[in-house]
Amino acid sequence: MAAKGMNLCNVCCLLLYITTAVLAGRDFYKILGVSKSASIRDIKKAYRKLALQLHPDRNQDDPKAQDKFADLGAAYEVLSDEEKRKQYDAYGEDGLKEGHHGSHNDIFSSFFGDFGFMFGGNRQQQDRNIPRGNDIILDLEVTLEEVYSGNFVEVVRNKPVAKEAPGKRKCNCRQEMRTTQLGPGRFQMTQEMVCDECPNVKLVNEERTLEVEIEQGVRDEMEYPFIGEGEPHIDGEPGDLRFRIKVLKHPVFERRGDDLYTNVTISLVEALVGFEMDIAHLDGHKVHIVRDKITKPGARMWKKGEGLPNFDNINIRGSLIITFDVEFPQTQLDEQQKDGIRGLLKQGSIQKVYNGLQGY
Amino acid sequence: MKMEIIHAVHVLVKSLLIVLLWSDCEGRESELDYVTCGSLVKLLNTRHNVRLHSHDVKYGSGSGQQSVTGVENADDANSYWQIRGKPNLPCQRGAAIKCGQAIRITHMKTGRNLHTHHFSSPLSNNQEVSAFGENGEGDDLDVWAVQCDGTYWERDEAVRFKHVGTDAFLSVTGEQYGHPIRGQREVHGMSSPNQHNWWRSMEGVFIQPNMEPLHHDEL
Numbered sequence A: 001m002a003a004k005g006m007n008l009c010n011v012c013c014l015l016l017y018i019t020t021a022v023l024a025g026r027d028f029y030k031i032l033g034v035s036k037s038a039s040i041r042d043i044k045k046a047y048r049k050l051a052l053q054l055h056p057d058r059n060q061d062d063p064k065a066q067d068k069f070a071d072l073g074a075a076y077e078v079l080s081d082e083e084k085r086k087q088y089d090a091y092g093e094d095g096l097k098e099g100h101h102g103s104h105n106d107i108f109s110s111f112f113g114d115f116g117f118m119f120g121g122n123r124q125q126q127d128r129n130i131p132r133g134n135d136i137i138l139d140l141e142v143t144l145e146e147v148y149s150g151n152f153v154e155v156v157r158n159k160p161v162a163k164e165a166p167g168k169r170k171c172n173c174r175q176e177m178r179t180t181q182l183g184p185g186r187f188q189m190t191q192e193m194v195c196d197e198c199p200n201v202k203l204v205n206e207e208r209t210l211e212v213e214i215e216q217g218v219r220d221e222m223e224y225p226f227i228g229e230g231e232p233h234i235d236g237e238p239g240d241l242r243f244r245i246k247v248l249k250h251p252v253f254e255r256r257g258d259d260l261y262t263n264v265t266i267s268l269v270e271a272l273v274g275f276e277m278d279i280a281h282l283d284g285h286k287v288h289i290v291r292d293k294i295t296k297p298g299a300r301m302w303k304k305g306e307g308l309p310n311f312d313n314i315n316i317r318g319s320l321i322i323t324f325d326v327e328f329p330q331t332q333l334d335e336q337q338k339d340g341i342r343g344l345l346k347q348g349s350i351q352k353v354y355n356g357l358q359g360y
Numbered sequence B: 001m002k003m004e005i006i007h008a009v010h011v012l013v014k015s016l017l018i019v020l021l022w023s024d025c026e027g028r029e030s031e032l033d034y035v036t037c038g039s040l041v042k043l044l045n046t047r048h049n050v051r052l053h054s055h056d057v058k059y060g061s062g063s064g065q066q067s068v069t070g071v072e073n074a075d076d077a078n079s080y081w082q083i084r085g086k087p088n089l090p091c092q093r094g095a096a097i098k099c100g101q102a103i104r105i106t107h108m109k110t111g112r113n114l115h116t117h118h119f120s121s122p123l124s125n126n127q128e129v130s131a132f133g134e135n136g137e138g139d140d141l142d143v144w145a146v147q148c149d150g151t152y153w154e155r156d157e158a159v160r161f162k163h164v165g166t167d168a169f170l171s172v173t174g175e176q177y178g179h180p181i182r183g184q185r186e187v188h189g190m191s192s193p194n195q196h197n198w199w200r201s202m203e204g205v206f207i208q209p210n211m212e213p214l215h216h217d218e219l
Helices: A002-024 A028-032 A040-054 A065-079 A082-091 A104-112 A144-149 A268-273 A335-345 B002-024
Strands: A136-142 A151-183 A186-214 A223-226 A241-247 A254-256 A259-267 A275-280 A286-291 A300-303 A320-327 B040-045 B050-058 B066-071 B081-084 B102-107 B113-120 B127-132 B143-147 B158-163 B169-176 B185-190 B199-207
Touching: A028 A040, A028 A065, A040 A065, A040 A104, A040 A151, A040 A186, A065 A082, A065 A104, A104 A186, A136 A186, A136 B199, A186 A223, A186 A241, A259 A268, A259 A275, A268 A320, A286 A300
Parallel strands: A136 A241, A259 A320
Antiparallel strands: A151 A186, A151 B199, A223 A241, A254 A259, A275 A286, A300 A320, B040 B050, B040 B081, B040 B199, B050 B066, B066 B127, B066 B185, B081 B102, B102 B113, B102 B143, B113 B127, B127 B185, B143 B158, B158 B169, B158 B199, B169 B185
16 A cells, blocks of 8 residues: 555656646747747847847846846747757757757857947947957848848858967057167167067958848848957957848839839720739738729829838838829721720810920 | 778778768758858969958059959958949849859959959059949959859859950969058969969858748738
């Protein structure tokens, strides 16, 4: 009897342990604020937005900031990797076979760059005496489809990094005036090059992957900086790498702010009797157009909410403005058709002469 | 007997290497490290160990256009060039450049294109290579073809650049400038392929191809 009781106790304990273990695993989807079916792009976007908000430097009053930030990094590390995500979905956090590899700093810097994050402060004001390496500006071409839906561009950065090397080198070289005494009352001033001694440094090429986000509604010439990913400076800090957005022209849509403009050519018959059609939008969804009245050449139709998302608030969208032009029949009409048309349309002769270029 | 053992070990090691190389292959193109459209890159002349470079200094002879040189140091942003498509035929961002493909090589800092024409170079009397145009737009003499073996321009492979308008190869033969660009080498065009016109991509910002399509055609 006692043995059976012991077994039951053991089983209960085991069950309790398992359930707490499962419950103790973190809900990575909740941490990132994405659904279980989120695409890799959604996950990257969520990470980037939250990483800016939750960075400990920005939340110095919150004692839990480090933990929240660490959770975020762990969540991204698992959900952004296909294999790890599968394991996590099946077995929970404890089912993950390997420990965490790269530190959260690696993940964070692949989105924002390297060199100590300055929130809102201008880096150059910090210390003018530290020399800085060159900045690199890359013109990144983006399509209007990417402006509409957003996208992430992966980029491999291969850069020279200053590493310690054996020995010493000359640094902070400058010209100085030296006064030497040639004899009693006779002096000579000469210019001399004077250098300090610094630890030796050599440049080694290193490679890492960066994630550039093309945010929805991004405008031409906007820049995405990656701190410290520019050129190194042997005596100082590396410069920055900046991606400058260049929005490409589109064959169908023209952008004006958050609005999109497009043109549609219809036949003369469609202009007179009406028509129905679909326009394929930038993400493939169809914009349905129905017209049952007469459509004049140059007529415009406004479709609210079918423009681009606003960069500052993606819930606000611009409009799609469609301008119609009419294509007249190519073949000439014979007398019978001309009579038919005169009869059908019942529009008398107008023939009004006026100055069309001055608004009369 | 000894030779046979050595031979057997040799074969074993070779096949092991092949197996290891094979197992390292993954599905994604980016692992194979090509130079892609839109990337920024520094180009190293493998014979003379200098990087292709330009700056706001004009030639004192020849065309008087912006000079193009070879420099020894590896940390100057003026050695970055952007790989772009031909005029009026843009290449798709992130697409690997094919061997034989015609491209423009645009100097990042000044927005001028690598260019050559029938002028003499100042030191060696070869064909002058300059940087020409504004904001990435110049003329038809800005177009070069990448010459390499295989299908795509691989990042760690030495390639040649053949000018489409004059058939000259981008080269360095070692002549050095004096003041104000002391120590920099002359870069010029030569008519024949040789050991002086091999170039390798080094440091840079390499754009990877898009992963997923943006369109959702399902309804």
